Amino acid sequence: MVSNYAVVLGILCSVLGLIFYTSTFPSLKKFYDIIPPVLLSYFIPGLLTTAGVFAPEVVGDDSAIYKVVSQYLLPATLVLFTLSMDLKTLKRLGFKTVMVFLAGIIGVVTGGPIAVWIVKQFSPATVGGEGADAVWKGLATIAGSWTGGGANQVALKEIFKPSEKLFSQSVSVDIIVGELWMALMIYGAGKSLAIDRFFKADASAITEVQVKLEAYQAQNQRTPQLRDLLMIIAIGLGVTGFAHAIADTIVPILKEYPGLERFSLTSKVFWIISMATIVGITLSFTPVRQLEHVGSSKIGSVFLYLLIATIGLKMDLWAIADNPGLFAVGVIWILIHGVFIVLAGRLFKAPFFFMAVGSQAAIGGPASAPVVAAAFHPSLAPVGVLLAILGYAIGTYAGYITGLLMQWAAY
Template identity: 55%
Template sequence: MEKSTPLITNDAVVLGILLILLGFVFKTSSSDNPFWRKFYSYVPSLLVCYFLPSVFNSLGIIDGDHSQLYFVTSRYMLPACLVLLTISTDFKEIIRLGSKAVIMFLTGTVGILIGGPIAILFFSYVAPSVLGADSEEVWRGMTTVAGSWIGGGANQAAMKEVFLVDDNLFSKMVTVDIIVANIWMAFLLVGAGKSKLMDKYLNADASAIEDVKNKMEKYSASISKIPNLSDLMLILAVGFGVTGFAHLVSDWIAPYLLENYPGLKQYSLTSGFFWLIVISTTLGLILSFTRLRELEGAGASKIGSVFIYLLVATIGMKMNVLAIFESPGLFLVGIVWMLVHISLLLIVAKIIKAPFFFVAVGSQANVGGAASAPVMASAFHPSLAPVGVLLAVLGYALGTYAAYICGLLMQFVSR
C-alpha cells in the first residue's frame, strides 16, 4: 500500500514539533505535580519521548520516512553525542564490566538465529494460514529481518540480494522489522526504569555497573562548574569536529574498500555509517585520556544527551503502529520470533545472573544496532553508552554470517 502524504512535510516545522514534545516531557517529568510524579514513576521519560512522535506519525501528521531528520540525527548528532559521552569514559571501568556483556550479546544473536526457524515451525503446525500458501516467499523475506536484527541495514540489504527477495515483500518485511523491534525497545525502556527490580528477579549482581555510574557521577561532581560561552563552544567544537573528521575518513575508507575489496561488503566493512560510528567512538575514547576529559565538568554529557533524545524522537517518528493491521500474519511471525529472542536472553541472564543492563543492551546491539544500542545504554547512565556502541559494532561483524545461517535453517524447516 502506498503511503499518503503527511499533513506536515516541512522538516523545520517537524523539528519544532519534536522539540516541543521533548520540552513538554522534560517539563512534566521534573514537575512537583502529584499526577506527573506518579505517571513518570511508572513510565520512563525516555519512553514517552519515543512514543509521542510515533503517535503523530501513526495519525499521518508527520512521516518519519518522508522526513530527513532521522538522517540528520543519526549521521551528525549520533556520532557527536558518542564523542561527548565517551570523552569522560573511565575505560578501565568499562573493561571491568567483564564477559557477561559479550555473553548476553551472543545469546541475543543465537535467539534471533533460531527464532526465525522456530516461528515458521510454530505457525506451520498451529496456524498454517498465517504463513499463507507461499511459505517459500515468507522465509525468503524473513532473511532480511534476520540481517537487520543481528547486524544492520547493510546486512539486511545483503540478505535481500543473497536470497532473491522481491521489492514488494521486502517493503513488508522492513515494516515488520521496524514495528516489532520498536515495540520491544519500548518494553526495554520501561525495564531500564525498573532495572533494580529486574536485577532482583534475575538474582543479578549489578555492583560493577553501579560502580561505573557512581565513579562517573563523582568525577562529574568534582570538576563541575557553570559553563560559559567558551566552554559550550569548545564542547560543540570537539563533538562536531570529531564528527566531521569521522565523516571525512569514512567517506574515503568505505569507497576504497568497496572498490578494491568488494568481498568485505558482506561484513558491512564497506558501509560509510559503520566507519562513521567506529571512528567517532574510537576518537572519543582516545580523547578521554587527554585534558579534554574535563569538558564533562562543563556539561559535555548533558549536551550529548540532548542529541540522544533528539535521535530517540526521530526513531519514534518512523514507527507507525497502524501498519500492523496491513499484514497481521507477518507481524505475528515477527512477534513469535522476537519472543524466542527475549526468552533465551532472560533464561541465560537468570543462569549466569547477568544484570538487566546486559539483557537490554545485548538485545539492542543486535536488534537496534549502532543507532539504538547507545541510546539503551544511556537510559541506564550516559557513561555506559560506549558499551552499547562496542557491542553494536560486534553485531555488524557477525550480522551476515548469522543471518545467512538463519536463512538456511528457515529454508530447511519450510520444506
C-alpha cells in the same frame, strides 16, 4: 499536511520538550514509570505521521531532517558517549560486572539467529523476504539497539537499509519487548536481597563504588561555560567530519571488490560509524574525556533524542499487524539473552545489581540502564551509564555480526 521542514523540526523539538518537562511532575510519576520518555519519543511522532499531520516527503529517507540527524548527529552522538568512558570505575567493580554484561551481549548475538531459526521451523514467511523487505535486515536494527542503543540501531538501519515498513515493525518489537524486560529488571531490584542469597553473591563492592561515585561527582561536576559547550560541539562534529573524509576515501577503493558488498563493507555509513566510535574510544584515554564534567554525554543525549523523534516520524503504527510473528522472534530472543545473564550471574556469583544493570545496559542502553541502576540506589545510576557507553562502543559491531548470522539462519 505539514511540508515545511522548519515547522516539522519545531514540532519534534516541542514534543520532546513537553515529554521531558512533564516527566518531572510528581502527579505523572507513575505514568512515566510505566511509559518512559524514550517510548513516547518514538510513538508520539509516529502517531502524528499516522494521523496524516506530516507530508510524506518530510518523513522519508530523503527528507532534509533525516539526512542531517543520520549523517551528522548520529556519528557525533557516538563520539560524545564513548569519549566519556571511565574504565577505571568499571575496574573497581571487578571483572564480574563486565563479564556479566558481555555475557548478555553474547546472548543477544547468538539469540538472534537461534530465534530466527526456531520461528522459521513453524512460519518461514515470518522471517523471510527479499531485498529491502528481508526480515533479517529489520531484526539487525534490533540487534544494534539490544547490544548498544538507539544510535547503534540507526547506524545499522543505514548500513542494512531495511524497508520503512519493516523497520517500523522492528522498532515496535524492540520497544515493547525491551520495555517489558526493563519492567522485569526493576521488579527484581526490589527482590535483590533474596536473589543475591540464592546466587550466594557478595554485594560489598557495590557499596564501595557507590561511596566513591558520590564523592567524585561532587568534586568534579561544574557548570558549563560557553567555551566548554563549543568544545563539545567541536569534538562531536569535528570527528564526524573526519569520519566522513575517511569513508569518502576508503569506499571507492572497496567498491572495486564486489564481493565485499554482501558484508556492507562498501557502505559509507559503516565506515563513518566505525571511525566515529574508534576515535571516541581513543579520546576516552585523553584529557578530552574531562568534557563529561561539563555535560558532553548530555549534549549527546539531546542529539540521540532528536534521532529517536525523527525515526518516530517514519513509523507506521499499523505495520506490526502485518507480521505479528515478529513478536515471537523478539520474545524468544530476549529469553535467550536472559539465560546467558542468569548463567553468568550463577557462574561468577554476581549480585543481582550486576545482572540487572548489565542486561539493561545492553537491551535498553543509556536511556534506561541508569533507571534500573537507580532502582537500587540513585548514586549508582552512573554505573548503568558506564556499561551502556561500553555498549555504544561495541553495539554497531555486535549488531552487524548478529545481522549477518540472522541472514544465514533465515536462508
